[in-house]
Amino acid sequence: MAGKNITVRYFASIREAVGQGSEELATQAATVGALRQELIARGAPWAECLAEGRAVRMAVNQLMARTDAPLAEGAEVAFFPPVTGG
Numbered sequence: 001m002a003g004k005n006i007t008v009r010y011f012a013s014i015r016e017a018v019g020q021g022s023e024e025l026a027t028q029a030a031t032v033g034a035l036r037q038e039l040i041a042r043g044a045p046w047a048e049c050l051a052e053g054r055a056v057r058m059a060v061n062q063l064m065a066r067t068d069a070p071l072a073e074g075a076e077v078a079f080f081p082p083v084t085g086g
Contacts, residue, residue: 003026003027003028004027004028004029004071004072004073004074005024005025005026005073005074006024006025006026006027006035006071006073006074006075007023007024007025007075007076007077008022008023008025008035008039008077008078009021009022009076009077009078009079010022010080011081012080012081013049013081014049014050014079014081017045017048018045018049019045027071031068031069031070031071032060032067032068032071032077033066033067033068035071036050036056036058036079050079055081056079056080056081057079057080057081057082057083058077059078060076060077060078061075065077
């Protein structure tokens with residue numbers, strides 16, 4: 001089964017943890033949640049900063065998304081920590 005080519009962008013503390021702002025990726029994931037699991041399976045540092053217990057916001061094509069949001073060829077997926085006020 002052929003995968004989809006997508007762009008993954010990392011922001012703030014997640015970008016610092018994985019050491020890059022974005023990457024092009026071929027994925028078998030059908031949803032944002034499945035993509036998150038694929039990235040966690042890479043091991044450190046993805047496993048720590050994207051772990052299920054961590055508060056991580058996700059967006060697909062610049063729209064906030066839930067874990068069941070579908071992924072399409074060419075999608076841009078962003079992972080970022082919740083924004084806190086101060």
